[in-house]
Amino acid sequence: MTKIYIYCLFDHQDVFYGVYSSLKAVHRDALKICNKGSSQVLVDYNGDYVVPTLKGLRNLLKGECEIVIKYFSDSDGVKILKTKLKE
Numbered sequence: 001m002t003k004i005y006i007y008c009l010f011d012h013q014d015v016f017y018g019v020y021s022s023l024k025a026v027h028r029d030a031l032k033i034c035n036k037g038s039s040q041v042l043v044d045y046n047g048d049y050v051v052p053t054l055k056g057l058r059n060l061l062k063g064e065c066e067i068v069i070k071y072f073s074d075s076d077g078v079k080i081l082k083t084k085l086k087e
Contacts, residue, residue: 004085005065012077024059027054030071030078037075044070 007026009017011033020026031052034041043048045060054072060069061082069080 002032006083006085008083010079010081012079017078023058024054026080027030027052027057030080031072033078034071034073034076037073040072041071041073044072 003042004021007020007023009020009026009029011017017029020029031041041052042049043050043056043060050056057069057080061067065082065084069082071078071080
């Protein structure tokens, strides 16, 4: 049985944006949505605020399931939910 992980993208008002199978694509779209203000985009994970990188996001999500990562800036924010495709 294969494990297929999916990434769901929501904005700060919990409006659904899409489902992704690629971590690179969900990271790209999250940055695109958040990068509209004048401040830097940051990632909030358990109270730690770090600059979002694809490698950093991969390491945060590695081995986890049913986890939410939040990207935010001064103008907007998004949530990425990692979950498994259920058969």
